[in-house]
Amino acid sequence: MRRFPPVRFSRLNRFPPPARFAITGTLLLGLSACGTTTAPGPAAPASVAAAAPSAATFGGTDLAWVEITIAMDEQLLPLLDLVPGKAADQRLVQLSTQVRDLHERELGDLRALHDEARLPAENPHKGMPMPGMVTPEQVAEAAAARGAAFDDLVVRRLTAHLEQGVTLAESERKAGVEPRTRALAEQVLDSRRTYLSLLTSFS
Template structure:
C-alpha cells in the first residue's frame, strides 16, 4: 500500500524541517494525485509524479504530514477553547476564545477534506504523541480545575504554545509543500496565527 510510506516519509520531512522527533522515519514517497473535487469521504487516490514546481492536484509527503499534524494540533486545542465560557467571565477572553474556536474549526474542516482528497489514511498518526503545541490530557484536566485569572494564565500559555508551533510548521509547509490548496491553507494559518499571537499579547497586558 502506498499510503503508509507517504505518511512516514512526510513525518520524516517535517521532522527534519521542524526538529520534531515523534514521527517514525521511512523512505521518500512520490506525490499523491488528488481528484478534482474535495469529497467528505474518498478512496485511496492513485500515485502520480510531480515536476519540481508541484503541479496542481498533487499532494507531496510533506503536504500530507502537515495536514495530519494540523488536524492533531487543532483537535487538542479546541477542548481548551471550549472551556473558556465556563471558567471565566472576562469579556475580552470570551471574544478571543470564540473567534479562535471558529477559525480553528474551519481550518480543521478544511484540513480533513484535503486529507480525504489525498487518499491518506484516516487514522491519526500522532495519536498519543505529546508534541510541541499539543495540550496533554493532564494539562486539560488541570485547566478544568482552574477558574478566573488562574485559568486565563494557564489557557493563555497553551494557546500561545499552539499558535507558535502552528505558525512554525505552516511556514515550513509554505516553503516545502507542493499542493496549491494545502500551501494556501498554510499561508492563512501563518497570517491568522501571527494576528492571534498579537491579540493574545493584548490579553496578557495588565
C-alpha cells in the same frame, strides 16, 4: 474593556506508514523543538479545498502537515470549550470564541484535503508529544483551575499552539507542492500570527 474585532480569513496515502512517519520527523525536526505522489468571519469566501479539481498531487510535506494540523486543531478544541464558563477575563472569552470558530472552519478544509489524499481515518499524530499539542492532561489541569490561574493556563497553551502552527505552516509554505494545501497553510500562517499579536495584551 477592549473588544477584539472579528478576524476574517478566507477558507479554503499513498505513503506507507514508515515513510509517513519519516516525513513527519523531518518536518518537525527541521522546524520545531520536538517524493511526490498522486494521491474568521461569518461571511467567509468559499473554501479553498472545495474549489479545486478532483485530482491532486500531494507531496510528503503536504500529507504530514495536513495530518499534524488536524490533530493539533482537534486537541485544542476541548480547552477552548472550557473558556466561556471559567474565564475571569471576558476578553479571553471573546478571543477564544473567534479562535474556535476559525479552527472549526479550518478543520473542514483540512479534512477535505485529508480525504482527497486518501490518508487513513486513524490519525497517527493524534496525541503526539510535541510543542503546542494540547494534551488531555493539560485540559484536565485547566478544568481544575479557577479565575486568573485558569486564564493564565489558557493563554500559555493557546500561545504555544499558535506558535507551533506558525512553524509548521512555514514548513508547508516552503516545502509543500500541492497548491491548495499550500494556500491553506498561508491562511493558517496569517491567522496564527494575528491571534498571537492579540494575545500579547494578556501578558
